[in-house]
Amino acid sequence: MPARKFSDEILEKAAALREQGLTFRQIEAETGVPSSVAYFHCLRLGADSPETATDTSTPGGPMIYKRGRHHVRRFTPAEDERLLELELSGMRICDIARKIGRKENSIRGRLMLLARKEARAERAAELEAAQ
Template structure:
């Protein structure tokens, strides 16, 4: 197994900075990691900017958007329900991805996003 690229200490610092309200750009520049790595690891660790709590449940606009050289399909409410039900049933990320016609990393990211939304709802009480 190859060595990990980032230490736990570095990733914990990135998460702490995000919780303090720093942007992903500021985190990546200060810690010397890519923007994508800052975003992914903060998402994975559940770190959120205090301002993120005002974000919308669903982004407005088209269901398919272009990112770089590929198309990205936003998740529908039905896909979210299916994804959560399959996770509760103990399905693997790979099985969920196949069933929804998505890539496994997309499923993992969506599960993390849905978990953050649920945590925000619980905080609002």
């Protein structure tokens, strides 16, 4: 296995900067961690900027779109529900990916996004209840 490019300390610093409200480009300038890497690790660590911490909106647009030279297929609400059911049943990510017909990294990323969305909804509810 190749050596890791960024230590846990630097990735945690990137997450802390995100929680302070810095953009991913600002994080890159300060830490040297590329913005796409910072995005992934902030998602993995549950770090959210204060401006988006309660944003529960769902992106719109076409179900299939082009990103670079690749076509990307959005997850449907039914796929999200099935994905969560399979995860709760204890199924491994590689098996979920095979069953749903997606790549492992897509499943892993989607599970992290769904967890972030749930955390944001909880924060929004707490803020609303406090008012």
